[in-house]
């Protein structure tokens with residue numbers, strides 16, 4: 001956590017101020033605290049806490065679906081709207097494991113006095129009553145290893161390429177849009193929005209020749225990590241985070257790539273644009289104090305993409 005940051009995990013902190021801003025107005029994401037890895041669990045041992053709103057959690061919802069892990073790993077979806085008390089469970093989807101009202105209770109039980117930000121996704125161990133891991137990049141690999149069903153999301157032959165692409169996509173796109181959107185100085189915003197669009201331009205060039213980012217015949221984790229940001233881009237990041245140099249829909253290559261991934265079996269049902277839009281527009285009062293959720297845009301995610309010709 002940056003030196004001058006305050007915390008929101010503790011109740012009563014000022015929710016209208018983003019605590020992860022450094023002295024230059026730049027957003028610095030906190031490090032995930034729980035980093036254990038788990039072998040394939042016995043059925044009933046682990047539980048997943050997620051939200052459809054969050055791109056990091058969505059990677060895990062996608063991996064769980066693609067790897068056929070829905071029975072082994074039950075999941076609970078929290079309310080997409082957060083206040084100063086953090087993520088909370090919905091009356092219609094209560095916490096079946098511990099009966100918690102807030103996800104913060106899971107953090108407190110795992111690490112008494114935990115005072116950093118309470119984030120999703122969370123992998124919970126029902127046997128040991130604690131969080132195993134809350135870092136989506138690691139959870140993605142764990143879920144991939146737990147099942148031979150579905151595609152290998154981190155195939156050996158493409159690992160070096162996937163790692164290099166992930167690094168650039170994380171900095172420039174996944175976290176890049178947050179750094180543009182959460183910037184509190186004009187300079188920091190302009191610096192970060194430029195990086196976002198340089199990254200998109202680089203991806204667009206790569207994807208003119210390749211159907212998927214790492215050059216593999218099937219989508220890998222590199223594609224799903226990019227997808228979760230691309231699918232939120234025109235609906236949220238263009239307006240809410242001011243990443244508005246152009247839309248994804250204005251770039252035929254990126255739009256085709258996004259549609260191709262969206263139309264992959266099982267993926268559309270992991271995308272909940274209502275939760276996504278309500279989360280961003282109602283949870284960041286420091287950016288959008290009115291809390292008005294935009295009606296549009298009309299997305300064409302089911303439209304043609306013509307990407308099969310690339311292999």
Ligand SMILES: N[C@@H](CCC(=O)N[C@@H](CS)C(=O)NCC(=O)O)C(=O)O
Pocket residue numbers: 008031032053054055056057086117118119120121134135136137
């Ligand atoms: N490093 C984490 C980041 C997760 C994260 O930042 N999640 C956001 C939602 S998109 C969150 O829960 N934020 C709560 C907060 O900032 O208070 C991961 O990739 O799993």
